[in-house]
Amino acid sequence: MSIFDFVDNEALGSVISVDTAAATIRVDDLDRLKRLQVNRLVVLQSSKPGQHLIGVVVRITRKPDNRDLEEAELTDMELIPNENNLVKITLIGTLLDKVGDEQNVFRRTLETVPEIDANCFSLEGERLTNFMQVISNVKTDGPKLSLGNFTLDDEAVAYLNGNKLFQRHAVIVGSTGSGKSWTTARLLDQIAELPQANVVLFDIHGEYRPLKGEAFKHLRIAGPSDIEHKRGLDDGVLHLPYWLLGYEALVAMFVDRSDQNAPNQSMIMTRTIVETKKAALDPEQHKDILDNFTIDSPVPFDINGVLEELKALDEQMVPGAKPGTEKQGPYFGKLSRLASRLEAKRNDRRLAFLFQPPDECMNMDWLEKMVHSVSAGRGSQEDGSGGIKIIDFSEVPSDVLPLMVSLLAQIVFSTSIWTAIDKRHPIAIMCDEAHLYIPERMHADSSDAVAVEIFERIAKEGRKYGIGLVVISQRPSEVNRTVLSQCNNVVAMRLTNGDDQSVIKRLLPDSLGSFGDLLPVLDIGEALVVGDASLLPTRVRIAEPKMKPDSQTVAFWDRWNDVEPKSDTPASIRSWRRQSMN
16 A cells, blocks of 8 residues: 555645756645745656656745736635745655565656646655654664664664665765764664674774774774884784885985985985885795786885985995095986985884884784784684784874874775775774864875775776775865765765765755755754755764774863863873873
């Protein structure tokens, strides 16, 4: 039985114009016009029996009656309906009374458009509840993916298509305090129920530490104190040794492009690193690697040997034209700045995770162990736990943060590329505070540019290799446009900045452009969900996650009114000096 049993006298009005995905309704009853609200749902008669078209109200217009007094004195029966009482509708889908054995099936397609004079009905009350239940009736063999309930009907659960959410990439945005981290935690709640879950979350500020359970594995990029105590993967500490860096990253980190000797420095550094890497490989045992070797091959090598070679070339004297004389070598004095930069970074305690890794990180076998720990699915991990890997970057210096985050993303991406298709296990990369390392504005040849290039490639090609991308940011206007344009699912919470609103509006389909006007008025914990994964583009009230991230807004006034103060200055200074919270 159809849930839409409308009769003609319930009609809101009739269609007077039709476009590809829009229709304009003339409303005769002013009382019904006043009850309408923008962004509410309506139902239109279809030209096909057994079908109803679903639309969203995007504009309501009423122009005052300008007829002269004599015409106005006519009786109600003689009054001509005012054609300026108009409602503009965007069509979003079709409800079919029956498809095979199924009844009341909603599809996000428009097989027909309404005919002129077709009736339009307001969707409210019991009919709205019934329709939202149809939307909520997602058929799946496993756990359903739900962020919360529809704002239109609190009793109806808003389900998303988990496949399309990660296949087509997603963006979660919202101003500070709008509930963005809460939404992310809610999404992780759903993923944690899956036996073969596989997610990597880049946690820039350490706010997801409270998320515990067998589905979660916490790894922290090593800080200075971890070097002292020789902590490694078994202790939940992750090192990213320098030999993992590719050519572009190495150049961005060590070569000053403004230096007139930059081309020479890049060339010599490349040659020296290649020679040092090759020297570290056994000609017989690693013959297959040597036969296809490049500077990007992830092979451990001694950075001290590279530094010594650069210094030697910088001071090299060669035989002169006359016997017994010497002259300056071709690179004399041209590599001093490169060598100084390399030596300074090698000795920088903040970068110990990069240049002073434990001995185990210098073994060929370590990379396999590290990659398995970071990118293997839950069922492949020890004890069948750790499907969601939360990587804490809070102790990584901000100047190298983009390079380090992108390095880990590159490792995950490269591993998927070089895995046989039948052995590939899909993995989602969730980028919290993405504006910090996938910026829109950057200097050419900088570490930011290297990071953006990697994420752009993942956004464009990741789907083919089983990699989904979820971009999370409070400033979408500062996130790279190319990456955002590849995200076909939008979960947008309250945004008060005009530039941020404009970016999200451009991601919305043209027919749903008016939804963007909701962005500054959304409530805390409320989101606008639009995209391939959402059967119905609408507002959703995000449900409370089982475990809340450590991102709660501090209650200033209440804290200032406490009887006892909260302070630990000595510990703060000690952590500051040690550059570690541990």
